[in-house]
Amino acid sequence: MTKLRRKTYMVAGYNTVSLGTGRKEFHPKKPRPGLEHYIKEAGQETLKMIGGAENVDETVIGNFMAAGFNKQANLAAFAPYIDDGLRYKPAVRVEGACSSGAMALATGIKSIQAETADVVLAIGVEVQNSVKAMYGADILAAAGWAQERKEGHAYFFPGKFSDRAKAYAEKFGEEKARKATAKWYQNAIENARLCPTAQEYHNTTKDLFEVGMTKPNPKAFVDSLNVFDCSKVSDGASAIAILSEEGLKRCGIDKNDCVEILSMGMAEEDITKPPADLTKLSTTTAAVEKALDSADINKERIGTVECHDCFTIAGIMAVEAIGFAGHGSGTDFVLEGNTSRTGSVPFNTTGGLIGWGHPTGATGVHQAVTIWEQLTGKAGDAQIQIKPEKPYGLTINMGGDDKSLVSIVYKKAV
Amino acid sequence: MDYTEKLQNVSVVGAAGKMGSGILLLTAMEMADLSLKPENKKRHFCINAMDVSGEALSGLMKYLKAQVLRAAERKIVALRDAYSDRKDLIENSDIINQYVDDVLFLVRPTTYLEPTYDSSVVFEAIKEDPELKVKVFKQINENSKKKPWFCTNTSSIPINELDKNAGLDGRILGVHFYNPPAVQRLVEIIKTDNTDPELVEFANTFSKNLRKVVVPSADFAGFIGNGHFMRDALHGIKEAEKLAEKYSFTEAVYMINKVSQDYLIRPMGIFQLIDYVGIDVCQYIMSVMNPHLKDEDLHSSLLDKMIELGVYGGQNFDGSQKDGFLKYEKGRPVAIFDINKKAYQDISTLKDKCDKELGELPASAKPWKAVIGDKNKDEFFKTYFNELKSLNSKGAQLALDYVKRSREIGLKLVSDKIAFSEKDVNTVLLTGFFHAYGPINDYI
């Protein structure tokens, strides 16, 4: 397995609020900040922490469907809008559906590896509340194969993962599956309540597990998922800086404030093919294996994971895909509390896609920011304890139905 | 009876009015849903939107389009199935737009009565005027080739009178929607001894398909809904008149309105409800009901006086509230009409004094909004009314008298055989008037 040839760091992470239903300041009928606002807010905050735009060699913006949600393309040209200092410098926008954010990170990491840049500003952004949910579903369906749209559910992706949830329940038992996803939901919201930028930060529901156990209503939504089993519809952006050793020097940054990137694993699956096994995330497994191999560590050394729980069932399947539990046993692993914030390997410690929010193109960057905060002790109320024998962080960002995967391994820099 | 065939050609008369527009919307969508079924692909459907006001009809089409769009968005899951054979419709937005077109293309706005002569079913929602209704029924019936069914939305006129006077031979039924029909879930169905049973069956199927809650009522002026509301309103008016002997008129209206809302935990006070329905409408419905009542005079000279002074209440075309007993800003009462000075007095100038006179609300009191969705409502009301009984304030006394009167009215509707059960009376108040508890209860 190829290893990174040059030391690579991340620092100066920033998340805007994940805005949408659940946040007190969100009113569907009132005007809201647009795409440019989010890019600027996240970009500027990160720039402040690295000594300004003049230190930056290149900007990468990850975004999925601004063309649909905001009638906007050519997002690279928003880089100079963040700061005049980025004028005439290179910028690129990358897209890989919901993995666009991590694709942006991967693109930045590659520039560092290629020695064409020492400091990269990586941003992920999505503004989705511009249309109602049923129209948003059309836009998001582009993460699947367009030829399948006609046959698909009105809520296309919830439909896809409802099929997965159904297959999983049929194979391994419905009761256990529902309990585990309810527990997943409970963890997500409880974690989100500790993070002021999280979309579910204001959530006050008392018995979350009981809500999680609600029987789905196929007439109103999909067969095997409830609306709260789905990630949120969110507006938001995240930014982080990716640097080489030279870059750190240039920006005057202390390594103690950084995470080091040990590896990344990327994997693609054919978008025109249905999953070989609905109860598995095989491409996720492929990407994680590559990342762990390349970092030369085994999964027991991972202290925390940010996984792509676009649906509660995807969280359970991710646990299995990494190998923490065998096929069909991810439910027990979650129900035993292993993924909770005090468990053996806390997952999604600021709420993940269910609790923090899922501004699609921003999510991959948000995951990196969360891991950076946790490993460097900057997570505030959401801080978990990182044990010395488990010093590594792992992110998994997924585009489409287990199609475009990026997995990254992090460790606090020394 | 072939339900679908009956709905292939329908007319709504008075289609641009408050009730007609809602009935048209719901019926047109039901027809479009039928037309989308594979077995009906060859059938032709049309609905005449007949109204004397051409201007109102243009407004109607805008209203329809906006409403159908909202409905289509909400039922996108079912619509994707209904259009699964249409290869050209791929995205939700394609399907939603097609459905809006499919509903609107069924609708034929007209200011002439002639097109209704081809209809199998005629929904009538013109103003509450027995002679006008009879005239319209007669004209359609005499010119039609189809022996059409008539569904009238009258709030108070006995159906058998309309039947007799228009010579309809039992082809008429009361299908009494509540305002606004697109939102309100209650439908009272009123048959006469003479009503064609197939028509009743049709109306029941139709209402169920519209996902309405159906309550049957005997054919007696006012039926259940107005039978309760008009008497309940009259009680409030009389209580206010009594109070006005000791307090000013505006103070009396304020206090009774507050008691009937906050103490009774209802969605609005009785004077606000009278304004909402329309003072003129209330006066009129009472006048239609009154001749049919024996030991009772359902009439209010206060309402007459308000009308004389030109204060009507009711709603503007956009659904906003017109001033009546109360004056409204952004839908909230801010002042009360002083019948002596013929001017509105700000609530802020009398609120403190009146609230003090009424005394404290029971400590367990909650606003209607906080109670309506509560699963343990019943427990709450038991505690609440017990506490109310233990208070010795003017407010509590007025409230208890009000609750007793409301219960008495409900029981009388049952003993007079206007309602077929106590449950039906409660359903009407719970569903049609959004009360949080039925009037026939054992709380006090």
Ligand SMILES: NC(=O)c1ccc[n+]([C@@H]2O[C@H](COP(=O)([O-])OP(=O)(O)OC[C@H]3O[C@@H](n4cnc5c(N)ncnc54)[C@H](O)[C@@H]3O)[C@@H](O)[C@H]2O)c1
């Ligand atoms: N508004 C309510 O809360 C309510 C509730 C239940 C039942 N109703 C009953 O529904 C009926 C209609 O009430 P509304 O409030 O909708 O009244 P409305 O005044 O809003 O509508 C009546 C419509 O009928 C039209 N019209 C008048 N004469 C006509 C004629 N000869 N031919 C065709 N159209 C004519 C008018 O132009 C108007 O558009 C009444 O019988 C009323 O008692 C009303």
